[in-house]
Amino acid sequence: MDLYAVVFYAFAFITLAAGAIVVFSRNIVHAAFALLFAFFGVAGLYVLLMADFLAITQLLIYVGGILVLVLFGVMLTSNTIDVQMKTSTIQTFPAVLIVAALAGTLIGIFWSTDWKTTTDPPIQATAPKIGEMMLTSYLLPFEIASVVLLVALVGAAMIARREKKA
Amino acid sequence: MIEQILHSLSLFLPETTLTVFFCAAIIVGLVAGRTSRASLYVALIGIALATWFAIQQAGSSEGIFTGMVVVDPFATFFKLLIGMSAIVILLFSLYSAEVQSTAHRHIEYGSLLLAMTLGMFLMAGSTNLLMMVLAIELTSLSSYVLAGYTREATDSSEASLKYIIYGAVSTGLMLYGVSILFGLTGATDFYNINRALATGSVNATALLVATIMIVAGFGYKISAVPFHFWTPDVYEGAPVTITAFLSVASKAAGFALMMRFFKTCFIDANALGLPAGMWASLQGFEWNKLLAILSVLTMTLGNLVAVWQNNLKRLLAYSSIAHAGYMLMGVVVLSDKGLAAVLIYFIVYLFMNLGAFYVVMLVANKTGSEDIDTYKGLGYRSPLISVAMVVFFISLAGIPPTAGFIGKLFLFAALLDAKWIWLAVVGALNSVISLYYYVRVVRNMFLRDPERNAEPVVFSAPQVVIVLALLIPTILFGLFYSPIVELANASVVMFGMK
Numbered sequence: 001m002d003l004y005a006v007v008f009y010a011f012a013f014i015t016l017a018a019g020a021i022v023v024f025s026r027n028i029v030h031a032a033f034a035l036l037f038a039f040f041g042v043a044g045l046y047v048l049l050m051a052d053f054l055a056i057t058q059l060l061i062y063v064g065g066i067l068v069l070v071l072f073g074v075m076l077t078s079n080t081i082d083v084q085m086k087t088s089t090i091q092t093f094p095a096v097l098i099v100a101a102l103a104g105t106l107i108g109i110f111w112s113t114d115w116k117t118t119t120d121p122p123i124q125a126t127a128p129k130i131g132e133m134m135l136t137s138y139l140l141p142f143e144i145a146s147v148v149l150l151v152a153l154v155g156a157a158m159i160a161r162r163e164k165k166a
Numbered sequence: 167m168i169e170q171i172l173h174s175l176s177l178f179l180p181e182t183t184l185t186v187f188f189c190a191a192i193i194v195g196l197v198a199g200r201t202s203r204a205s206l207y208v209a210l211i212g213i214a215l216a217t218w219f220a221i222q223q224a225g226s227s228e229g230i231f232t233g234m235v236v237v238d239p240f241a242t243f244f245k246l247l248i249g250m251s252a253i254v255i256l257l258f259s260l261y262s263a264e265v266q267s268t269a270h271r272h273i274e275y276g277s278l279l280l281a282m283t284l285g286m287f288l289m290a291g292s293t294n295l296l297m298m299v300l301a302i303e304l305t306s307l308s309s310y311v312l313a314g315y316t317r318e319a320t321d322s323s324e325a326s327l328k329y330i331i332y333g334a335v336s337t338g339l340m341l342y343g344v345s346i347l348f349g350l351t352g353a354t355d356f357y358n359i360n361r362a363l364a365t366g367s368v369n370a371t372a373l374l375v376a377t378i379m380i381v382a383g384f385g386y387k388i389s390a391v392p393f394h395f396w397t398p399d400v401y402e403g404a405p406v407t408i409t410a411f412l413s414v415a416s417k418a419a420g421f422a423l424m425m426r427f428f429k430t431c432f433i434d435a436n437a438l439g440l441p442a443g444m445w446a447s448l449q450g451f452e453w454n455k456l457l458a459i460l461s462v463l464t465m466t467l468g469n470l471v472a473v474w475q476n477n478l479k480r481l482l483a484y485s486s487i488a489h490a491g492y493m494l495m496g497v498v499v500l501s502d503k504g505l506a507a508v509l510i511y512f513i514v515y516l517f518m519n520l521g522a523f524y525v526v527m528l529v530a531n532k533t534g535s536e537d538i539d540t541y542k543g544l545g546y547r548s549p550l551i552s553v554a555m556v557v558f559f560i561s562l563a564g565i566p567p568t569a570g571f572i573g574k575l576f577l578f579a580a581l582l583d584a585k586w587i588w589l590a591v592v593g594a595l596n597s598v599i600s601l602y603y604y605v606r607v608v609r610n611m612f613l614r615d616p617e618r619n620a621e622p623v624v625f626s627a628p629q630v631v632i633v634l635a636l637l638i639p640t641i642l643f644g645l646f647y648s649p650i651v652e653l654a655n656a657s658v659v660m661f662g663m664k
């Protein structure tokens with residue numbers, strides 16, 4: 001195993017293990033902290049793929065922004081820190097069956113499929129290229145994404161606003 | 167590049183209009199004050215203008231913004247349909263007690279309706295996986311908020327939350343499917359995906375799994391079984407206006423995107439020896455069988471469960487699930503005739519379903535209830551509205567001489583044409599079941615005595631005008647259906663397809 005593979009498996013393990021803690025932990029603070037490592041692991045995978053811009057964005061926005069916001073949300077919302085979330089498992093048997101079948105199929109196809117791969121050499125600096133694409137070929141999705149965000153803002157403001165009883 | 171973008175912009179006028187008015191609705195609302203109706207009027211003007219611009223594009227067929235979206239007769243048809251139902255919904259809203267009682271949130275109502283319409287317009291034209299997901303997200307995000315618009319009512323908040331959770335799961339599944347499809351073909355453009363698949367080197371199982379996951383996203387939008395669980399609760403909890411909008415426009419946009427996705431991605435462009443107007447799916451991947459199963463499940467479950475409903479909004483929710491099942495039959499047959507039948511059905515469905523929801527809203531305005539018992543003896547308390555309701559219901563059941571019959575007739579004709587006899591039989595049996603629950607309401611209105619000292623229910627003139635505006639086409643198109651058939655036949659043309 002060369003160094004590349006070792007690093008890949010290390011990052012993959014961090015991501016998966018942290019993801020499992022997020023899902024299975026009954027303490028919301030633990031889950032939030034585990035999320036940090038999951039995001040971090042994904043950023044590492046991006047670096048391995050030579051996607052420098054994506055890796056930095058992942059760190060800045062997810063780890064630096066969203067996660068800190070989640071932690072603040074947990075901290076400032078009263079009574080969430082000690083609350084034991086109600087997570088009970090029902091219908092274990094059918095769920096296990098379905099999950100096993102689904103996982104089997106997915107692993108099967110990931111194993112056997114000939115994925116479309118490129119032979120182009122990796123791009124050295126992706127940021128300029130991405131910037132250029134966003135304003136040319138991907139102009140429309142880029143602009144529509146901003147409308148989507150504006151809608152999310154308007155919607156969130158409407159749901160969260162406190163109103164005086166008329 | 168610049169010239170290309172400028173040219174694309176000129177063909178993007180309807181969507182640009184909607185975006186500008188979306189911002190305008192917020193600003194005008196802020197200037198005019200919280201309780202003013204100004205935002206609703208801005209939304210009405212914006213959508214009317216956008217629909218007008220969309221009509222102007224009739225006949226053009228072109229891919230714009232480097233193939234992200236297309237402007238073609240098929241997209242124009244759905245933009246017209248979506249725009250018209252948005253206009254009708256805004257007119258409803260001006261007379262809805264639910265919406266008017268929350269006057270301080272009119273800004274959000276108007277602007278989000280515009281955003282939702284924009285999302286649906288984009289869904290009608292998307293030919294790229296990226297654009298498809300974004301358009302669905304834009305539509306969904308606005309509808310989540312609007313479903314919870316009457317925040318004071320607990321069932322409205324519940325509706326919104328359920329909608330978000332189911333929506334998030336199905337969007338997640340869809341994105342996963344999209345990523346597998348991209349991994350298989352290396353393309354996000356529908357036409358390039360088709361080219362990559364046509365080489366025949368793609369693993370069929372992987373493609374099937376990806377397609378099923380993507381269908382989860384479409385199925386959620388058109389509320390097909392087994393992705394329908396949100397439908398009854400959301401339809402019951404959301405304001406009636408939004409319920410009506412979701413049941414017609416959202417479904418139309420979902421169908422438009424689904425039909426385009428399946429036809430452009432999975433058509434075998436080189437198939438030989440096919441009769442005119444028929445197409446073939448790619449070798450080894452019969453996705454239409456998948457949709458046939460979905461169609462049977464959807465209509466059967468929708469109809470069987472509707473029989474037990476006592477709340478009219480829930481009843482119409484299950485009935486709309488059943489109608490999605492009928493329309494899926496038209497996609498299964500792989501022919502232009504089938505597609506045209508779906509388009510015809512949508513025109514008809516627009517009038518009859520909006521009409522039924524409007525009457526439910528009017529009655530709920532007066533009585534505060536949507537329970538079937540409220541309708542006891544309504545025929546004597548308000549003859550005009552009750553007769554209108556009867557027409558909408560027998561049209562939904564598909565009985566002549568209403569437009570609903572024409573819709574079903576063309577669907578079944580397309581099925582028989584393509585030798586899908588068993589599916590046609592299932593569809594016909596389902597129509598019979600549906601008759602039972604529609605007639606149950608009619609019986610309550612006319613064959614039951616009103617409760618003692620019940621007074622006549624009177625409706626204002628504009629409300630009656632709106633009812634008539636929906637009632638007359640429902641009857642008229644049942645008798646003179648050639649215009650809608652011609653419109654539908656002219657609109658099945660998709661860009662880049664034979």
